[in-house]
Amino acid sequence: MQSIWMAETKIRERQPLPADLKAEAVVIGAGLAGILTAYYLKQAGVQAVVLEADRIGSGQTKNTTAKITSQHSLIYSRLVRVFGSDLARQYAQANEKAIKEYERLIREKRIDCDFVRCPACLYSCTREKILKEEVERAGELGIAAFFEKDCELPFPVAGVARFEGQARFQPLKFLQAIAEEVEIYEQTRVLKVEGQRVETARGAVTAEHIIFVSHYPFINVPGYYFARMYQERSYVVALQGASLPEGMYLGIDENGLSFRAQGGTLLFGGGSHRSGLNRQGGQYEMLLDLARVFYPGSCETGRWSAQDCMTLDGVPYIGRFSRRRPRWYVATGFGKWGMTSAMVSARILTDLITHRECQDADIFSPQRRFTLCGARELLVHGGHTVKGLAKHLLPTGKARVIPNCPHMGCRLEWNPEEGSYDCPCHGSRFDGEGRLIDGPAQTDCPRRKK
Ligand code: FES
Numbered sequence: 001m002q003s004i005w006m007a008e009t010k011i012r013e014r015q016p017l018p019a020d021l022k023a024e025a026v027v028i029g030a031g032l033a034g035i036l037t038a039y040y041l042k043q044a045g046v047q048a049v050v051l052e053a054d055r056i057g058s059g060q061t062k063n064t065t066a067k068i069t070s071q072h073s074l075i076y077s078r079l080v081r082v083f084g085s086d087l088a089r090q091y092a093q094a095n096e097k098a099i100k101e102y103e104r105l106i107r108e109k110r111i112d113c114d115f116v117r118c119p120a121c122l123y124s125c126t127r128e129k130i131l132k133e134e135v136e137r138a139g140e141l142g143i144a145a146f147f148e149k150d151c152e153l154p155f156p157v158a159g160v161a162r163f164e165g166q167a168r169f170q171p172l173k174f175l176q177a178i179a180e181e182v183e184i185y186e187q188t189r190v191l192k193v194e195g196q197r198v199e200t201a202r203g204a205v206t207a208e209h210i211i212f213v214s215h216y217p218f219i220n221v222p223g224y225y226f227a228r229m230y231q232e233r234s235y236v237v238a239l240q241g242a243s244l245p246e247g248m249y250l251g252i253d254e255n256g257l258s259f260r261a262q263g264g265t266l267l268f269g270g271g272s273h274r275s276g277l278n279r280q281g282g283q284y285e286m287l288l289d290l291a292r293v294f295y296p297g298s299c300e301t302g303r304w305s306a307q308d309c310m311t312l313d314g315v316p317y318i319g320r321f322s323r324r325r326p327r328w329y330v331a332t333g334f335g336k337w338g339m340t341s342a343m344v345s346a347r348i349l350t351d352l353i354t355h356r357e358c359q360d361a362d363i364f365s366p367q368r369r370f371t372l373c374g375a376r377e378l379l380v381h382g383g384h385t386v387k388g389l390a391k392h393l394l395p396t397g398k399a400r401v402i403p404n405c406p407h408m409g410c411r412l413e414w415n416p417e418e419g420s421y422d423c424p425c426h427g428s429r430f431d432g433e434g435r436l437i438d439g440p441a442q443t444d445c446p447r448r449k450k
Helices: 004-008 032-043 076-083 085-109 128-140 171-179 283-294 338-353 372-393 397-401
Strands: 021-028 048-051 116-124 145-148 159-168 183-185 190-194 197-200 203-212 229-240 248-251 258-262 265-274 299-311 317-322 325-332 413-415 420-422 429-431 436-438
Touching (some): 004 171, 004 299, 021 032, 032 048, 032 171, 032 183, 085 171, 085 338, 128 145, 128 159, 203 338, 229 258, 229 283, 283 299, 317 338, 325 338
Parallel strands (some): 021 048, 021 203, 048 183, 116 248, 203 325
Antiparallel strands (some): 145 159, 190 197, 229 299, 258 265, 317 325, 420 429, 429 436
């Protein structure tokens, strides 16, 4: 099934790249981050073109729950502990500014995209103390945050961390409006980037600045993002007849759930797992079982899943792609916070390219220092990769008909939930016929013979 955003928004098609061309900047990826970056570059007087392998918004933008918020689960206690207050404040302020900028843009351009200010809340059934600590840290960093004992959810909680003045919207309606102001070529997959030349099957674009915002960077070296990120999948069901909360909610306990209203529909999410590790399936059924308990009489009107890039320290990589490529830029690793991070990255990348001072860019730098929590995650991530590669080397029984991933050769895993082959190493996905769904792989996956 497609997301409710897709069901109600038809973005007009664009032509593929017609021939070789030159531009000041080329943006790879026409999701929200790519389109916003090209838009702000144009506002700053930089001529940018966007190249999209498929259609505008056809990647993760169409599958989001579209929360615009500075509340990114339990992040501020950790950021202060790991990076210190100054860098943590940058993160908080960058995301708060992003909410304001969405509002300004939507008002100024009169974009009809269901933008609503509302609170964002973390809930826990057991961990009151941790929620209070998060509220305290967020408050110290300038966010209007409060602890409350009660909330609108249909089960008892130990408490709620409530951030005021957050927002939600309809992402594809917004994207559709902004895309009208940007030069975009669809069905133009980038095959190779060398120096300042971007090659596609339709022709090449030569540009002074090259911006990678295609979700997961497909260039392995330099940058080494494949060693610094993995991907997670999560699931949403749309329910009619459920009670609708004013706020947006996210659980911080194991198997935490997500709640958010859109019109008369409740978007009810959960079931997160590392991509490639859903051999038993059952995530939608789990959500529907809970919906029957929480919202008896409600009925499912849609379901979809999302795929998110997770960095090792939980902070997106936004800035220069690598010290070895000073005019390449990247925005990736948004975790589950793609809407707000898209705006943050568009602003930071535009400032970098136009040599404007940006006061909250350091925390997001892809070249930031490696932290202890990052080192722990690296070990876990490395373990999954080694396991995936080892399976490739030791084919046995049923595994003989399971293909290997064209990205770096890990053994793919069958995902019965969605009828896809998913890679546990870096999260590439392929349909049952081996056609590419999600990168970092760039090519289809040849099926093995039974
Ligand atoms: Fe990297 Fe599969 S995505 S090996």
